[in-house]
Amino acid sequence: MKQLLWAERKKLHHSKIVWIAAFSVIMTAIIVFAQGQFTFNGLRYVDGAGWFMTATQSLATFYVLPAIVALLGSYMICREEQEDTMKSLRLVPIDEAKLTVAKMIVAMIFSVLIYLMLFMITFVAEAVMHFRMLSVQMVFGFLYTYFVNGVGIFLAISPIIALVARMKRGYWLALVFAEIYSFAALFASMSETLKTVYPITAVFQLSGYYEATIGNKVVSLVILIVCMALAALILTGLTHSNKRYIH
Amino acid sequence: MSKYVIETKQLTKNYGEQTAVNAVNIHVEKGRIYGLLGRNGAGKTTIMKMILGLTPVTSGEVDVFGQNIKGREKRVYPRIGAIIETPGFYPNLTGTENLEIFAKLRGTAAPNAVKNALGIVGLPYRDKKLFSKYSLGMKQRLGIANAILHDPELLILDEPTNGLDPIGIAEVRGFIKALSTERGKTILISSHILSEIALLADDIGIIDHGVLLEENSMEVLEEKNSKYILLQVSDIPKTSLVLERQFGVTDYSVQDDHFLRIYNTSLDMAAVNKALVVQDVAVISSQLCNDTLEDYFKKITGGEGIA
Numbered sequence: 001m002k003q004l005l006w007a008e009r010k011k012l013h014h015s016k017i018v019w020i021a022a023f024s025v026i027m028t029a030i031i032v033f034a035q036g037q038f039t040f041n042g043l044r045y046v047d048g049a050g051w052f053m054t055a056t057q058s059l060a061t062f063y064v065l066p067a068i069v070a071l072l073g074s075y076m077i078c079r080e081e082q083e084d085t086m087k088s089l090r091l092v093p094i095d096e097a098k099l100t101v102a103k104m105i106v107a108m109i110f111s112v113l114i115y116l117m118l119f120m121i122t123f124v125a126e127a128v129m130h131f132r133m134l135s136v137q138m139v140f141g142f143l144y145t146y147f148v149n150g151v152g153i154f155l156a157i158s159p160i161i162a163l164v165a166r167m168k169r170g171y172w173l174a175l176v177f178a179e180i181y182s183f184a185a186l187f188a189s190m191s192e193t194l195k196t197v198y199p200i201t202a203v204f205q206l207s208g209y210y211e212a213t214i215g216n217k218v219v220s221l222v223i224l225i226v227c228m229a230l231a232a233l234i235l236t237g238l239t240h241s242n243k244r245y246i247h
Numbered sequence: 248m249s250k251y252v253i254e255t256k257q258l259t260k261n262y263g264e265q266t267a268v269n270a271v272n273i274h275v276e277k278g279r280i281y282g283l284l285g286r287n288g289a290g291k292t293t294i295m296k297m298i299l300g301l302t303p304v305t306s307g308e309v310d311v312f313g314q315n316i317k318g319r320e321k322r323v324y325p326r327i328g329a330i331i332e333t334p335g336f337y338p339n340l341t342g343t344e345n346l347e348i349f350a351k352l353r354g355t356a357a358p359n360a361v362k363n364a365l366g367i368v369g370l371p372y373r374d375k376k377l378f379s380k381y382s383l384g385m386k387q388r389l390g391i392a393n394a395i396l397h398d399p400e401l402l403i404l405d406e407p408t409n410g411l412d413p414i415g416i417a418e419v420r421g422f423i424k425a426l427s428t429e430r431g432k433t434i435l436i437s438s439h440i441l442s443e444i445a446l447l448a449d450d451i452g453i454i455d456h457g458v459l460l461e462e463n464s465m466e467v468l469e470e471k472n473s474k475y476i477l478l479q480v481s482d483i484p485k486t487s488l489v490l491e492r493q494f495g496v497t498d499y500s501v502q503d504d505h506f507l508r509i510y511n512t513s514l515d516m517a518a519v520n521k522a523l524v525v526q527d528v529a530v531i532s533s534q535l536c537n538d539t540l541e542d543y544f545k546k547i548t549g550g551e552g553i554a
Contacts, residue, residue, distance in 0.1 A: 003351050003352055003354070004352070006351060007348045007351060010340075010344065010347070011339075011340065011348065012339075013344060014340065015339050016339070079337075083336070083337060084333065085335040085336060085337060086335070087301060087331060087335060088334070088335050088336070088349065088393065090301060091299065091324050091329055092324065092353050093321055093324045094352060
């Protein structure tokens with residue numbers, strides 16, 4: 001597994017998708033920062049301590065990052081067939097189930113890293129603007145929220161990654177599906193019940209972005225675990241169908 | 248223990264109603280180069296895929312290293328290097344990075360394995376050129392480098408010189424030959440180019456429409472690729488005596504009770520005929536024959552398709 005993880009990381013060298021992700025994170029931060037220039041009671045939003053770190057999460061999660069994570073995850077899985085490297089890997093030989101698990105782990109790490117990158121950008125911006133207004137507790141609170149968002153968003157979109165990998169119809173479909181899926185979270189967030197059970201908003205319930213009861217958090221956690229289980233189920237079918245193809 | 252590294256028994260592959268490979272029996276001996284020759288679509292790649300377990304066998308058996316490969320892939324694959332069809336690599340990585348991935352996944356222990364493999368095929372180590380920018384010839388070379396990276400005992404190379412220029416073909420041929428002669432590798436190579444197989448292979452299997460038409464050693468086939476005088480006479484023992492005693496000819500072969508082949512085509516046949524008549528041997532016919540391998544292959548495959 002260690003070798004597979006190393007290989008998956010190495011395969012992303014010079015990859016455009018990584019640059020697309022970095023660009024998306026930076027653009028998200030810039031857009032939210034620009035929104036923060038609007039004033040309320042004579043004060044710019046962005047001048048409020050923690051506003052930038054808070055507001056960036058929703059824009060990133062409803063519009064941008066789930067699609068990016070889904071794109072990368074499905075790209076990593078689909079590319080082996082599309083780039084015809086699977087036959088070379090089969091001759092190594094590699095365990096296809098382990099290979100898929102390694103890809104999903106790398107996709108989750110990637111999801112966490114882009115959320116942490118977003119956290120770093122917003123934190124540095126906040127520190128430059130009003131360092132004294134930031135408390136250690138607040139910063140670590142946001143760090144925790146971003147981290148959980150990274151893990152949770154991966155879990156929430158994992159069925160899409162698995163589905164697109166199973167469909168074998170091009171990883172760009174994952175971007176479209178994930179975009180629709182995350183945008184729908186905007187509407188889910190309007191209902192107390194829906195925002196607990198809809199996977200994207202369930203992440204916010206769990207991370208602390210939304211104020212939630214313990215009960216809500218447990219339900220949200222169960223929802224995300226169900227998402228992961230669903231993805232595992234779909235990917236198990238993918239591995240079996242590949243094995244049928246081989247033998 | 249079988250003397251064959253690869254042995255197929257009645258190997259058959261059907262795609263629906265169509266038979267792609269029909270009851271093929273291939274025998275690849277240890278340390279030899281076996282050339283699988285056939286026109287495009289003859290079934291060469293399908294046979295190689297079945298040998299490697301990459302495609303299901305409809306019926307028949309495949310033994311690699313004396314045992315059926317199915318279920319033993321983890322133990323057998325590290326002993327095999329292969330290129331099937333076009334080599335598949337990650338386009339966003341350099342050749343070196345691609346090989347480093349396969350070396351790591353194979354657990355290749357040799358520290359300079361990647362550098363050595365690239366050196367053998369004439370590709371630069373640590374070059375910054377991405378695989379997506381490689382020419383077809385460079386891709387083929389990288390595929391061969393990947394096949395030999397882990398120093399396998401058996402190489403299965405499906406049309407490895409596809410896309411190479413003439414100099415590249417000669418280079419690849421040179422190191423494939425060296426892998427066999429200097430390092431004792433067993434090699435199964437396919438091609439539709441007769442001259443390539445003729446220069447490389449120790450044994451040849453000719454396949455056409457999924458059927459193995461002939462399997463023989465190169466020496467035997469080369470006998471069919473020669474100029475000779477075909478002599479039809481009434482008495483073979485007397486003819487032999489005349490040829491050996493009066494003309495000093497030893498380079499001839501007796502075909503049956505009336506035919507023999509004389510391989511020294513510069514022999515004065517008028518003098519031979521006269522001497523035979525004096526010895527009371529009737530010369531029924533005498534003709535100069537010039538069979539080439541290409542003629543032979545065309546004859547047995549029934550036409551075109553082999554370059």
